[in-house]
Amino acid sequence: MDYLTSMKQYDVAIIGAGCSGLSLAYRLxxxxxxxxxxxxxxxDNRYRKTWSYWNTYEHPFQHLQANSNSSLVVKNSSQTILDCSNYNYSTIDSYDFDNFIFDxxxxxxxxxxxxxxxxxxxxLSDDGYSLIISxxxxxxxxxxxxxxPSNSFSTMKQIFKGLFVEFHHPLKDFQAHLMDFSDKNQFHFFYSLPLGKGKYLFESTYYTSLEMDKESMASEVHDYIVEKYGExxxxxxxxxxEIPLTTNTKLNNNKSNYIKIGIPAGSTRASTGYTFLNIQKQADEYMKMLNGKSFIEHPKTFKNKILRKMDNLLLMIIKDHPTESKNILFEMFNRNQAQRVIRFLSDTPSLMDIILIIWNMPKLLFIKYAIRSFTTPKI
Ligand SMILES: Cc1cc2nc3c(=O)[nH]c(=O)nc-3n(C[C@H](O)[C@H](O)[C@H](O)COP(=O)(O)OP(=O)(O)OC[C@H]3O[C@@H](n4cnc5c(N)ncnc54)[C@H](O)[C@@H]3O)c2cc1C
Known part of the structure; x- marks a missing residue:
């Protein structure tokens, strides 16, 4: 029998049963x-992740949300509360996501x-079919x-080490922290979330171009927990x-049958590392494509161009001025309406949101980096 006619044939092959692969498979x-x-x-040996995001986009996995927060603390030398009551900050455990979708x-x-x-x-062949060789x-x-994952190199990464802990007594004074900036000479903060029934997630997070040591990051988390809540x-x-932070992603060719999805397709918001909701948006667009409708994977609107430019400038500034960047980020939370900041961080701001956020940023520094960005490669 001819080898090619005996092999399995599909309309769609999804490579990778991770967040983006399963999100698309579920819709199909x-x-x-x-x-x-x-x-x-x-x-039965899957890499377990905890995905958090603000509820700014409807998707089919909302019932898997294990936890939802209506407020988050951002702390530098002082602190501010991010009111999330309009867009709850929710968490999905990839273990539940996998089990639900595989079933x-x-x-x-x-x-x-x-x-x-x-x-x-x-x-890829000219007859419209591709051979997938494993x-x-x-x-x-x-x-x-x-x-x-693509092999392309990214200078900046979000690197984090998290400990899921259970307290033997309930923490009455616990507050979820989106960013509790440390006094290190780096862009570094602690992150903490309640996960229900005395369980909590504590993380140490860096935005950095350096290699980090996992063990010392775990010790930092222990020290933080002990100092705030005891042993x-x-x-x-x-x-x-490790999430690559880059605005330098090669976009898919809309006419090709070979389509990159997930992180290699630019689903990570470059300045924040948030990816989950962008994967859901992309999956909805790919479904439109498969149903023969017009789709827009990365809208080339003026608003999106400004957002990508801002991401690049923010990454440049964080890389060169990690300590000052903590103040800039803190002030963004402090000076702007919570809903505006959440829409901005979730990649769904209005033009007015963007204008007001830029207005409240240190203008001289941004102008300096905007000029510099014309002569330096994108991060
Ligand atoms: C620990 C962690 C926590 C995160 N938390 C958040 C969060 O809170 N919020 C958020 O928005 N984002 C978060 N992210 C970022 C992002 O949402 C996840 O990384 C997400 O899983 C990315 O989806 P993906 O489909 O691109 O990649 P993956 O989920 O990694 O899927 C890729 C799949 O491809 C498979 N694969 C790889 N190579 C091959 C090969 N050669 N052949 C066949 N299969 C292959 C892998 O086994 C894997 O299953 C987090 C990332 C990590 C690592």
Whole structure:
């Protein structure tokens, strides 16, 4: 039998069963398209993450939200409260996300999920089909959505080490902190969230171009917890993450059947690291594309151009002036209406939000970096 006619054939192949791959696969359940999801990890040994975001965009996984906060503290030498009552700050555990979606995919008739298959090559051909070659099989597909991490280098990263802890007595004076800036000579802060039933997440976070030591970051978190809340806790699990912060992403070609998704497709908000909601927005746009409708993955509007420019300037300033940047960020929270800042951080500001936020930034420094950005490569 001819090798090519005997191989499995799909309309859509999704490479990577992570956040972006599964978000798209879930939306394709019950569609007339035959879909496969291919991942190199084991089903029962998945990398666990906790995704938080402000509820500024509706998506199909809202019922998985484990926790929601209506206010967050931002603290530098003084503190301010970010009122999130209009856009609750919510958290989804990727363990719940995976279990929910894998159960639904198992029941579906049009989607195959294959674990422990490492995609090694994708060959695009002129007949509109692509060959996906893994270490244990080859399949043919119409569309390829690829979420494998890209090898491109990014100077700035958000690096964080988190401890999930359980206190043996409830913390009466606990306040969730979005950013509790330390007095280090770096852009560094602690982050803390309640997760219900005496459980909390504490994180040490850096925006940096340097390598960081995980062990010393874990010690920082312990010291922080002990200083604020005492020693009466146990660690349930740990989390470590490095999110590339860059505005230098190569965008997809709208006419191609090979489409990058997730972080390699620029879903991370460059100046904040928030990614989850942008992945949901992108998945909705890809569905429009698969349904033959017009779609806009990265709207090239004036507003978006300004936002990307601001992200680049903020990253340049954080890189060169980490200590001053903490004051700039704090003042952004302090001087602007909470809803405005949340829309800005969530990539959904109005033009007026952007104008007022820029108005409240230190103008001379931004003008200096705006001029410099014409002669330096994007971060
Ligand atoms: C610890 C952590 C916490 C985070 N917290 C937040 C948060 O609070 N809020 C937020 O908005 N964002 C957060 N992010 C950022 C972002 O939301 C996540 O990283 C998100 O998982 C990115 O989705 P993705 O699909 O691009 O990548 P992933 O979820 O990493 O998926 C990629 C998939 O591709 C598979 N794969 C890789 N190579 C191959 C290959 N060769 N063949 C087959 N499969 C392959 C991997 O196994 C993986 O399953 C966090 C990131 C981390 C690391």
């Amino acid at each position: 359940i019950g569609s007339p398209l035959k879909v496969c999801v291919l991942d190199n990890s084991k089903r 639904e995919l198992e029941k579906s008739k049009n989607i195959d999920v294959v674990f422990e298959t490492n995609i090694e090559d994708i060959q 270490d244990n099989e080859t399949c043919k597909t119409g569309y390829v959505f690829d979420s494998r 009466d806790y146990s660690v349930i699990r740990e989390e470590y993450g």
